[in-house]
Amino acid sequence: MTGSPTPVSAELRAAAARLTASGIDSARRDAEWLLAHVLGIDVGRLVLVDRIDDAPTRAFRAAVDLRAQRIPLQHIVGTAAFGPVELAVGPGVFIPRPETEHLLEWAVERLGAASGPATAADFCSGSGALAIGIAAMSPGTRVMAVEADEDALVWLRRNVADAATPVGSRVEVIAADVTDPTQMAQLIPAGSVSVLVTNPPYVPLDAVVGPEVAHDPARAVFGGVDGMSVIAPMVPVIARTLAPGGVVGIEHDDTTAEHVVACLRAHGDFEEVTRHTDLTDRPRFVTARRRQPGSAGRGMAG
Ligand SMILES: C[S@@+](CC[C@H](N)C(=O)[O-])C[C@H]1O[C@@H](n2cnc3c(N)ncnc32)[C@H](O)[C@@H]1O
Known part of the structure; x- marks a missing residue:
């Protein structure tokens, strides 16, 4: 292709039509993000660009080709936004999802209610979205980011x-299996954490998932036939890790809230077991408090 620069509006229209034809709901938005990425500008500045030259036009069309094959947008641009942080992502690590930001907000609120600098933990940390997000939003908090998968650990x-300093310096990466009580006991002192979050693999094996999900590692997504294969064995490890009075938030599949509630209640060390829904009213995560010695009763709310 040679000649005069291409009008941006026509390129974006053609790209959005192509992506819509590939079954992508967010076609126009994705096209804009891809073009901004190719041009190396913030998406908000696209309105200032009328025309683009040959080289960026070719690069943009190549990026649209990839997206039309249902390669996740985040893999093409190489990053994912999560709360206030931007994370590098690609093959081998789970792409953080916007719905997990509810759990981030909950954790930051709980940490804000703590009297002094606190220690948090992010079990099944993946890219570090929750751990780094907490460190960024909760100054002074130290976060242990626990992840088992070698590829995810690289990311x-x-x-x-x-x-940015000092955010990164307050996050400690721990390579461990969160369902292995012996290994976890060697690495994390008992009762050392006041707020623990986890977005574990939880999708039931027979669930129908979109084409993009195939680009997330299967180990990051699927939680056995009932979606509980990591959550259930992780609960006793969570109980041991939390300080008395410490709180946990567990993200789960929208079909498994009752299983998570039952698991926490059956363990016996938790109270205030509470379901949380997202903005579309879908069950999203369950929180609970580790009992203080001497506290009685099993609260249940939500
Ligand atoms: C759904 S991803 C969540 C990643 C990240 N927390 C987020 O919200 O974007 C689940 C992560 O748990 C990790 N994982 C799976 N089983 C694990 C285990 N037994 N111990 C530690 N990490 C595990 C996977 O490798 C993956 O990175």
Whole structure:
């Protein structure tokens, strides 16, 4: 292709039509993000661009080709936004989802209610979205980011290293299996954490998922036939890790809130077991408090 610069409006229209034809709901938005990425500008500045030259036009069309094959937008641009942070992502690590920001907000609120600098933990940390988000939004909090998968750990370590100082320096990466009580006991002192979040693999094996999800590692997404294969064995480890009075938030599949509630109540060390829904009223995460010695009764709300 040679000649005069291409009008941006026509390129975006054609790209959005192509992406819509590929079944992508957010076609126009994705097209804009891809063009902003190719031009190296914030998406908000696209309105200032009328025309683009040959080279960026070719690069943009190549990026649209990839997206039309249902490669996730975040893999094409190489980053994912999560709360106030931007994380490097790509093959081998789960792409953080906007709905998990509810759990981030809950954790930051709980940490804000603490009397002094607190220790938090993010079990099944993946890219480090929750751990780095908490460190960024809760100054002074130290966060242990626990992840088992070697490929995910590469991305996690990179994101922690790239996080602005002092955020990154308050995140400790721990390579461990959160369902292995012996290994976890060797690495994390009992009762050392006041706020623990986890977005574990929880999708039931027979669930129908979109084409983009195939680009997330299966180990990050699926939680066995009932979606509980990591959550259930993780609950005793969570109980041991939390300080008395400490709180946990567990994200789950929208079909498994009752299982998570039952698991926490059956353990016996938790009270204030509470369901939380997202903005579309879908069950999203369950929170609970580790009992203080001497406290009685099993609260249930939500
Ligand atoms: C759904 S992803 C969540 C990643 C990140 N917390 C987020 O919200 O974007 C789940 C993560 O748990 C990790 N994982 C799976 N089983 C694990 C286990 N037994 N112990 C530690 N991490 C595990 C996966 O490798 C994956 O990175």
